Amino acid sequence: MLQPDPSYHLKIQEPVHSINFLSQQLLTGTASGKIKFFCLSSLRSNFELKVSSNGGILYVSSDTETLICQDRQGIIKIYDLEKCGYVAKNEINTEHIGFTRCIKLMNRDLLLTPSGSSDINVYDLRTSIDPIYKLSSFQNDQVGQIMCMIDVSLTSQASETIFYLIAGFESGHLVLFDLREFKAIHSIKYDFPVCSVDYDASTNRGVLSSPTIHKIHIFGIDRLKMELIQKEAECIELQHSEGSKVAGISSLKIRIDKKCLFVGSCDGVVNIFSWKSLRKLATLRNHRNEITDIAFSAIPIDSFKSNLSAISSTDGTVSLWDIYYK
Template structure:
């Protein structure tokens, strides 16, 4: 018999609103931290030793915080994206809570940004714009525009995206309202390939760069995986059917072993990434799960999975840490 699903290691309470976004900062020295963004514009800085919020940051005028990113080269830098159409860059060193820079995206959608750290202190940022189908890529240090990526055909609103470094240069995969995925050559501002992956809008995606394989979810019951061949063509791969429809977010763990999904049915689902084998349904939340994130710590005993929900709670799990 298979083991029953575990209980959460602990629950973080006190966000005061629906939890929409999560980002761990556990690598290196210092106290391991989890950042969470709420639907009322607050960013909580959770100390994972005391399991309490040690700071609350507010700078999105009460608008929902839909994306957070921490930088590999600096634990004291954080970037947040709000529904106030702004990105904020934070300096959190030496107990500061200062917004040192910001960018007006003018985007009214829910598409989360994506960052590619090109070298220490330098990064490219892809963000949605006022033109609902367009991606703008900028150099973060100066906000210098690099390129604008806009499909020729009508694919509808930009829904989600991820950017990474390939041998040929920066690559970006974007999901659109009509269910299509487009793989973009950022350097040459042109699409490599397009794939109609879903009959419904693509709500979320993630990419395993080492395996050249990605996964996407929508409002339906199907998770669809796809591969990227040597000619940068997107091709359908495996799919898996879930019990209930709707995925808010999905995340592949850094070691490429497991995949976690945030479900509209209040559940977190865990799959083996290699064959999309269902491994566990983690049940704790009483409302839609909006976000899932894996810790960035490399030591297996420290591997954590966090999930943020509309029920205002964050559940933290230790699962398949030994794998």
């Protein structure tokens, strides 16, 4: 089994909880409440922003105008980029104490956040510091805390783009929400907390897992009935090359080009699978502690002459990879 070396290893000097690419930069959210901006040409931090005194930054996202971040205590801060730098614009207290990240909807000024209950709150980023909608599951208080969520866009038979949300809960429920009417439309249940999830509309295949198990579970969506479908026959059981089971799964993501699935574990091991065949391609053993986030550049990084995949860990490092792009 291939065990390649990274293109580069960034040393952040403290646990890293979130990462995201911004053009030719990498943003890192740290345990001390800082966002560090790394220039990918010099591979050095050229700016940092102290955004929280409440613990680690679980989510960081930015475009050319706005930066959004979320800390461990559920506080979301929104900054505008002006000539003088980043200026605080808004602050939202989600009342969520946990590790569930918020989502900015694709091509819409809506922010979906966890809450202090099992509900998901919807905010209008342009106007509101209070929720404009609340998403509730069928089971309501029986599902426990929300653990993960992703937004999905599907094309209807009338060629209309419709937005949905897939959310995993502490109870093991996976719930599909219609974001036109902001309501739950279907759910299925697993016997473990659903803590990480991703979905690819082009293959109608999704993946989910949890730190409490050693498997990747597969699901799909019945596009006619708009119902979630469990595909238990396609489960992937993770094992080390010597046959022992890996630690539980802390993060998983399908790469933007739909060629690879990256699966990060609580022991720092990352397994890469072919997204087409689900065959394991490589095992990365460059991190010592839990994998906290995985991110992919949408464009080639000039200094590497390739797109990059980035992996962050509580060991205080971020590894950069150009594997399987060429």
